[in-house]
Amino acid sequence: MSQDSFLQKKNQILSQIETTLGNVPDISPKGSIDELCVPIMNLINSHNDMVTTSSCSGRVSVFLEGVKVKDEGSSSKIGGKGDGGHWLFVEHDKTKIQDWHKDKFQYGQVPTTSDLSTRYILFKFEPLILHVKCRNYETASALYTTAMGCGFRESGIGINNIVAIRISIKLDIPIGYYNQENDTPIAFVTEEYLQMITQLSLDRFEENERRLNMLYEAISKMQVQAPKDSEQQETKEQRRERKRKEGLAKQQQKQAQIEQIEATEQKTTE
Amino acid sequence: MSQDSFLQKKNQILSQIETTLGNVPDISPKGSIDELCVPIMNLINSHNDMVTTSSCSGRVSVFLEGVKVKDEGSSSKIGGKGDGGHWLFVEHDKTKIQDWHKDKFQYGQVPTTSDLSTRYILFKFEPLILHVKCRNYETASALYTTAMGCGFRESGIGINNIVAIRISIKLDIPIGYYNQENDTPIAFVTEEYLQMITQLSLDRFEENERRLNMLYEAISKMQVQAPKDSEQQETKEQRRERKRKEGLAKQQQKQAQIEQIEATEQKTTE
Structure with a gap:
């Protein structure tokens, strides 16, 4: 990619980011850039040869699976949306997750006949993910090495020198199912269990933030x-x-x- | 990397693989290469410009955390081993996971005071991971693109043209804790819950295998x-x-x- 086409693309992305930061919603339902990501995005974008293309600072989500269809030919629905799948809760701000489960469920047992028609409710903690487009392979390689050094062990360089910065501190927990008969979400874990995994998510949010700060420091000293x-x-x-x-x-x-x-x-x- | 040094490295790796396949244990505790990986390893290694450097066909594991120490300066212990952490169960063969939990636990409640000293027991499903060293960037790029096209969305190219092939169908579930007082692992989910997540793991094993077969087909047609x-x-x-x-x-x-x-x-x- 020549200097001009990279710069052109970069300026285009930066003007989108500026619009979003000025409180005009972006295309995501959340409608804004995660606050925690802003400093590292600014740092990366101040570098001549890098521009951030997407970011998520980490989040807790609770997802109700849709209706799954067993079809060998189609792409799988394992943990996927399925027909009618939707989020019951999504939050990027750790200060707002404490009581997410209040009045959301009836408490019950694991269904005795569990099959493909069972629509599970999944609780997830997902950590920081950042995509950074680089002007050349040398910059992508330096950024990849820097991220790996900060513990972002699932990072990788994709095509067109786009670096995905990923870490593997996750939670992925079935917590209940959808009772079709009375149209009710049933938790098959206890309320104390939900409180505990919320606390574990808070610990992970903190670890995630610590790694983000490490990455900020390392990128600010990065040599290409x-x-x-x-x-x-x-x-x-x-x-x-x-x-x-x-x-x-x-x-x-x-x-x-x-x-x-x-x-x-x-x-x-x- | 010149042709000779790549070939030299490749031959060295291949002779190690051959030794392992001949039932001489490799360095992993499992002591062997996962059977499911052998065909795709052979396919990749038959290509002049690629060699597999590590592989895991997918597994279920149950891990007891060690003693965690809160230390801002050190690397985190979130979900990590900690001091004295160890596996209670590891299995790569889906036909052998059905009754893993029998007689392993007392069943109880989430501990009322849960803090850093709580040693959790974590159940995990981890999917296929493959590392492939390529002779040049063009081959690495083609392999990356092929893997992404088969749904291995967390794949990436690292340094020295090593491609990590990863997919994100995971489970990561706290199922209990270690009671220090009477030296007993306590499950704070029900036995039915453990049966259910074992079944969900079986579904994921199958999805994982389906993706592996897709990848095999795609690599066999890959153009560099x-x-x-x-x-x-x-x-x-x-x-x-x-x-x-x-x-x-x-x-x-x-x-x-x-x-x-x-x-x-x-x-x-x-």
């Missing part, structure tokens, strides 16, 4: 290796500076590689 | 764009063939891009 095709135009001083930065980047990469291997080993040996 | 530095040496015929493949790859990329955008929108608008 010069793209290969820029080498011919550089002066002696530029070359010296580039070599220094490359040395640093290599060190960071090596560290991230070690951590990646460790993380992989943990998964395969667990 | 020729690396840029090979263009000068090609003949007219080679160039024509390359252009044709590039066209196909672009189509695939476009499709994956659309799907990636849709998936991102789903996340940000959910």
Whole structure:
């Protein structure tokens, strides 16, 4: 992507973000950018070669599955929306999750005949996710390495140098089902259980925020290796500076590689 | 990475895999490669420019957290091992999970005072994960696009052209805690609940296998764009063939891009 087309795309995205931050709703139902993401978005967007394309600072959600159809040919509905599936609760602000379950359920038992027609209610904690479009592979690679170093172990570079920054602190819990007969959501866990997983989500929100702050610090110090095709135009001083930065980047990469291997080993040996 | 060093690394990995398949245990506690992964590993390794570096076909695990210490400076223990944390159960074979919970727990209530000293017991379903080292970016990019197209939406390219193939059908459920006083694991969900999440895991195992088969088919038809530095040496015929493949790859990329955008929108608008 040439400088001009990247800049053009970036400016387009930035003007959308500005509109949203000025309280004009964006396309999401929430209608705004998560407050916690604003500082890191500003930091990333102040960098010449990066622009944020989507963000979610983390959230708690409660989802009622739709009607599932067993069809080998179609894409699966496991944990998916299904027909008529919808959210009973979505909240990105940790200060507003304490009493989400009040008066939402009747309490009961796991249904005795559970099959595909059972519409489960799922409680989820989902952590930060950030997508960042980079001008070139060198920048994408530096950002990926930086994110991995901060514990965002499920990060990856996609096509067109878009980096997805992901971490794996999740909760994914069936808490009830929908009773079709009397049109009522039934919780098959106790109210104390719902309070406990709400507290566990708060802990995860805090951990998530701690990682976000680490990532902010690391990105503010990030060094990017010069793209290969820029080498011919550089002066002696530029070359010296580039070599220094490359040395640093290599060190960071090596560290991230070690951590990646460790993380992989943990998964395969667990 | 030059052809020789890639091949050297690949041969080294292949000989390790062969040893493991010949019933000499590998370094994981399980001591072997998951049977379900063998066909796709063979397919990937038959390709000149790819080699599998780690794999897990999916599993159910039950983990007892260790003793957690609140320390702002250290890395977090949320959902992590903690001191003395260990698995109560790990199984990769879906035919062996039915009665995992029998005689493992006393059944009780959520503890009234739950804090950092509470050692939770977590039930997890984790899907397929595959790491594939590619000779060049073009191969990594084609594999990434192929995996995304098969629903492995959390895939990504890391450094050194290692592609992580990941999907997000998980379960992550607190099911009990450890009672220190009488040295007993207590389930704070019912036995029926444990049976139900075991059944949900079986459904996920099947979905996981369906995706794995899709991925196998897609990789067997995968087209790789020729690396840029090979263009000068090609003949007219080679160039024509390359252009044709590039066209196909672009189509695939476009499709994956659309799907990636849709998936991102789903996340940000959910």
